[in-house]
Structures are given as structure tokens and as C-alpha cells.
Amino acid sequence: MSHSLDPYDRKLLMLLQENNRTSQRDLADAVNLSPSAVNRRIAALEASGVICGNVSVVDPAAVGRPITVIVEVQLADERLDLLEEVTQRFVNCPQVQQVYYVTGDFDFLLVMSVSEMTEYERLTRELFFMPGNIRTFKTYVTMRRFKQGLKVPIDV
Amino acid sequence: MSHSLDPYDRKLLMLLQENNRTSQRDLADAVNLSPSAVNRRIAALEASGVICGNVSVVDPAAVGRPITVIVEVQLADERLDLLEEVTQRFVNCPQVQQVYYVTGDFDFLLVMSVSEMTEYERLTRELFFMPGNIRTFKTYVTMRRFKQGLKVPIDV
DNA sequence: CCTGAAAATCGTGAGAT
DNA sequence: ATCTCACGATTTTCAGG
Numbered sequence: 001m002s003h004s005l006d007p008y009d010r011k012l013l014m015l016l017q018e019n020n021r022t023s024q025r026d027l028a029d030a031v032n033l034s035p036s037a038v039n040r041r042i043a044a045l046e047a048s049g050v051i052c053g054n055v056s057v058v059d060p061a062a063v064g065r066p067i068t069v070i071v072e073v074q075l076a077d078e079r080l081d082l083l084e085e086v087t088q089r090f091v092n093c094p095q096v097q098q099v100y101y102v103t104g105d106f107d108f109l110l111v112m113s114v115s116e117m118t119e120y121e122r123l124t125r126e127l128f129f130m131p132g133n134i135r136t137f138k139t140y141v142t143m144r145r146f147k148q149g150l151k152v153p154i155d156v
Numbered sequence: 157m158s159h160s161l162d163p164y165d166r167k168l169l170m171l172l173q174e175n176n177r178t179s180q181r182d183l184a185d186a187v188n189l190s191p192s193a194v195n196r197r198i199a200a201l202e203a204s205g206v207i208c209g210n211v212s213v214v215d216p217a218a219v220g221r222p223i224t225v226i227v228e229v230q231l232a233d234e235r236l237d238l239l240e241e242v243t244q245r246f247v248n249c250p251q252v253q254q255v256y257y258v259t260g261d262f263d264f265l266l267v268m269s270v271s272e273m274t275e276y277e278r279l280t281r282e283l284f285f286m287p288g289n290i291r292t293f294k295t296y297v298t299m300r301r302f303k304q305g306l307k308v309p310i311d312v
Numbered sequence: 313c314c315t316g317a318a319a320a321t322c323g324t325g326a327g328a329t
Numbered sequence: 330a331t332c333t334c335a336c337g338a339t340t341t342t343c344a345g346g
Contacts, residue, residue: 005218005219010219013212013214013219016211016212016214017211017212017213017214018211019209019210019211020176020177020210020211020212021176021210023321023322023323024322024323024324025321025322025323033331033332034331034332034333035322035323035324035332036323036324036325036331036332036333037330037331037332039323039324039325040324040330040331043324048218049215049218050214050215050218050219051212051213051214051215052213052214052215053175053212053213054175054176054177054210054211054212054213055172055173055174055175055176055210055211055213055305055306055307056169056172056173056176056207056209056210057173057207057208057209057210057211057306058169058172058173058206058207058208058306058307058308058310059205059206059207059208060308062161062204062205062206063161063166063169063206063308063310064311065308065309068256070256070258070265087302090302090303091302091303094307094309095309096303097303097304097305097306097307097308098267098301098303098304098305099301099302099303099304100224100226100296100298100300100301100302100304101298101299101300101301101302102226102296102297102298102299103296103297103298103299104294104295104296104297105294105296106296109226109296109298111254113308113309138260138261139260140256140258140259140260140261140262140265141258141259141260142256142257142258142259142265143257143258143259144256144257145254145255145256145257146243146246146247146255146256146257147246147247147252147253147254147255148253148254148255148256148306149211149253149254149306150211150213150214150253150304150305150306151211151214151250151253152214152216152219152221152253152269153221153250153251153269154214154219155220179338179339179340180339180340180341181338181339181340189314189315190314190315190316191316191339191340191341192314192315192316192317192340192341192342192343193313193314193315195340195341195342196313196314196341199341313346314345314346315344315345315346316343316344316345316346317342317343317344318341318342318343318344319340319341319342319343320339320340320341320342321338321339321340321341322337322338322339322340323336323337323338323339324335324336324337324338325334325335325336325337326333326334326335326336327332327333327334328331328332328333328334329331329332329333
């Protein structure tokens with residue numbers, strides 16, 4: 001695989017995490033490289049998977065999904081095949097934005113984006129009450145999202 | 157404000173949430189519009205804040221931050237000025253990706269991206285042990301991130 | 313609000329250093 | 330590895346329906 005990222009790559013990643021619409025010319029100016037050097041580096045970062053996506057961020061409220069719900073899920077049985085089945089159910093649900101499998105008092109933490117609590121209620125039936133393997137779940141409704149991003153800190 | 161999004165806008169948002177590098181011509185083909193119509197709509201969506209960002213997604217492991225930690229924070233006092241102070245502390249920490257203020261057993265839920273547990277340990281001192289106002293916090297280390305995105309489901 | 317074409321900008325490869 | 334330059338593609342603007 002590709003070896004350690006040099007300071008140029010890191011700076012580019014920082015900038016692209018802020019705004020990936022910045023033109024390669026401006027990026028070039030910012031890091032003191034030529035546009036084509038920037039072009040090659042970005043291509044390499046994408047090919048190697050360091051950059052694993054390029055997306056627009058949509059304001060949930062603007063598309064009718066103002067409610068973010070956080071759910072702690074506790075499994076009944078951690079057998080591998082059952083775990084797989086549950087995971088798929090979570091991942092395939094479009095309202096589920098994030099699925100973390102964690103150590104501690106519960107097993108999964110979900111972040112969900114819903115339009116109203118009735119929608120969430122309906123989803124709980126599909127996701128948690130369905131067949132089996134889920135012992136309990138705990139719901140937390142967010143009153144406010146103070147920060148929500150995927151930005152990873154990158155040391156220079 | 158901008159009026160309700162029509163089906164064209166919704167489709168565009170869906171596509172841009174997947175990949176905002178898709179050329180406006182391809183987008184135009186996908187939604188059956190002219191490229192310039194697509195251009196104007198995207199500009200409007202950005203101006204109105206429906207699209208609130210355009211970012212590259214970086215693989216945390218590839219930049220030396222393989223560990224995602226989830227923290228439940230319980231405050232000692234929910235006085236507004238203290239709350240504000242704590243919030244700022246969380247938001248300003250680069251390792252903190254997400255800050256949710258929630259109802260229920262605890263007050264804040266944080267998602268953090270760190271390089272090692274020692275880094276996390278150091279951050280707990282800055283974030284939670286500092287002056288006052290934090291009663292307790294509970295740490296959950298994620299063994300696996302099955303899904304991590306900000307994609308909002310958009311109904312057509 | 314759309315289309316279609318013109319104008320400006322940008323991304324990308326070739327060749328040289 | 331890099332840069333410069335030139336070409337092709339894309340974005341953006343503008344006239345007209």
C-alpha cells in the first residue's frame with residue numbers, strides 16, 4: 001500500500017475535508033505545489049482509499065428530517081451469525097446514519113435521522129422488535145446537534 | 157426562504173450525497189434536465205443552505221486515527237452559561253467529530269476520533285476533568301464502525 | 313423556469329527538468 | 330518525484346422561448 005503521507009498530502013486532506021470543491025489551482029496555491037502535482041496526489045489518495053468518499057452534506061431539517069435519535073442496543077446473544085443478521089438490518093435502514101459496535105454496557109450505538117417520532121416508532125418495530133436477538137434498546141432524542149461531521153484531525 | 161424542494165431537487169440531493177464529484181452533465185442525464193438547469197438548482201440549494209457542505213471523507217485509520225470512542229457525558233449543573241462553556245470546549249476539540257445534546261440519562265453524547273487510548277486519556281483530562289460542571293462520563297470504545305455517514309434519507 | 317450555445321474556468325495528460 | 334503548457338471537458342453565464 002501507499003506509505004506514510006507527507007506533509008503535502010496531509011495539508012491537502014485537511015483542506016478537502018473542509019471543502020472538496022476548492023479548485024486544484026487554489027489547492028496548489030495553498031500548499032505551494034503545481035496544479036498537476038495536486039491532481040496526481042488527490043488521484044493517489046482516492047485510489048489508495050485514504051479519501052474514501054466525496055459527498056455533499058445535506059441539512060436534515062431542510063429535507064424534512066429534523067429529528068436525530070440515538071439508540072443504544074443490547075443484544076440477547078452475540079453469536080456471530082445472529083450478530084451479522086442484526087448488523088445488516090441496521091446498515092440497510094436508510095434512516096440509520098451510523099452504526100457502531102462497541103464494548104461496554106450495550107453492544108450497538110445507532111445514530112438515526114427521522115422526520116417525526118412516529119416514524120421512529122415504526123422503525124423500532126422493524127429494527128428491534130422483529131424476530132429476536134435484541135434484548136433491550138434505549139432511545140435518546142437529541143435536542144441539539146452542536147457538531148456533526150466526519151472530519152478527522154490530521155497532524156502536520 | 158426557499159420553497160419546498162421539487163422531485164428534481166430531491167433526486168439531485170440523493171445523488172450528491174452519494175458522490176458530489178458527479179459531473180453536472182451526468183446529473184442532468186440522471187434527472188432528465190439540462191446541465192445548466194442542474195447548475196442553477198445546485199447553486200440555489202447551496203445558497204439556501206439545504207446543501208450545507210461539500211467534503212471529502214477521509215479514512216481515519218489511513219491517517220493514524222484508528223480508534224473511535226463514544227462518550228456519554230453527564231453534567232453537574234445545566235445552568236445555561238455553564239452549558240455553553242462546556243459545549244464550546246467539546247466543539248473546539250478537533251478529535252471530537254460529533255456533539256449531541258440529548259434527553260435522558262445523560263446530557264451529551266460525543267463521537268471522537270483518536271490515535272491511541274493514551275491520546276484519549278489525555279483528552280479526558282482537558283475535556284472532562286478540567287474545572288467543573290461535569291459530573292460523570294462513560295466511555296465506549298468502538299470495535300467496529302459498520303456504517304458512518306451523514307446521509308439523510310430523501311423521499312421522492 | 314427551462315433550453316441551448318457561447319465564454320470562462322477547470323482538470324488532465326505529455327514532455328521536459 | 331516535480332513543473333509548464335496545451336488540450337479537452339466542465340462549469341457558468343447569457344439570450345431567447
